[in-house]
Amino acid sequence: MDLTRRSFVKSIGLAFGTSMAYGLATQSSTLAFADDLDWRLVNTEEFTNICCYCSGGCGTIVSVQDNELINLEGDSDHPINQGGLCAKGASMFQLRNVITEETREVIHNPNRKTHPLVRRPGASEWEQLSWDQAILEIARHVKETRDATFVEQDENGVTVNRTEAIASLGGSQQNCEEDYLILKTMRSLGVVALDNQARV
Numbered sequence: 663m664d665l666t667r668r669s670f671v672k673s674i675g676l677a678f679g680t681s682m683a684y685g686l687a688t689q690s691s692t693l694a695f696a697d698d699l700d701w702r703l704v705n706t707e708e709f710t711n712i713c714c715y716c717s718g719g720c721g722t723i724v725s726v727q728d729n730e731l732i733n734l735e736g737d738s739d740h741p742i743n744q745g746g747l748c749a750k751g752a753s754m755f756q757l758r759n760v761i762t763e764e765t766r767e768v769i770h771n772p773n774r775k776t777h778p779l780v781r782r783p784g785a786s787e788w789e790q791l792s793w794d795q796a797i798l799e800i801a802r803h804v805k806e807t808r809d810a811t812f813v814e815q816d817e818n819g820v821t822v823n824r825t826e827a828i829a830s831l832g833g834s835q836q837n838c839e840e841d842y843l844i845l846k847t848m849r850s851l852g853v854v855a856l857d858n859q860a861r862v
């Protein structure tokens with residue numbers, strides 16, 4: 663194609679105009695997107711947390727708006743999972759909130775337990791307890807079991823001071839310091855069967 667000076671200037675002008683228009687369009691859509699993000703995150707607080715399901719201890723970011731959970735996702739700054747979550751971790755949001763099938767509304771999970779429950783020996787129903795009552799009853803069971811099974815010396819006459827009738831298994835969200843305190847408490851009772859799921 664023969665390019666005269668005039669057609670050259672025209673084509674440059676056209677290209678410049680097109681790229682300006684494209685640039686403005688891109689810029690305005692970026693700005694609109696940024697605006698959307700700003701609005702979406704108004705009054706939103708973010709907290710870091712740890713997945714409650716396994717000893718992997720994947721990190722999560724929990725977003726809260728007006729005291730309500732609105733989002734939960736993998737923490738990309740966390741050294742273990744680097745933003746990823748397995749299927750269990752990714753469904754953790756549903757421990758608190760679920761979406762109704764009919765209206766697609768977000769509601770509190772009706773199956774979430776928020777009080778201690780006990781099923782007495784021989785009973786078929788669960789009974790709700792206050793936290794104070796639950797702690798009292800657990801303490802009473804621990805005391806009775808320990809008293810009934812405590813061994814001061816083993817069959818060879820070696821002092822052991824232990825009970826093999828109680829075991830302690832910690833959860834997945836405890837940190838080193840909490841595990842240390844659990845271990846000290848259990849050891850002081852003579853419990854030797856101890857493990858903690860947490861590897862955090």
Ligand code: SF4
Binds near residue numbers: 716719743
């Ligand atoms: S996200 Fe999955 S792998 Fe990570 S801690 Fe939770 S259950 Fe374990």
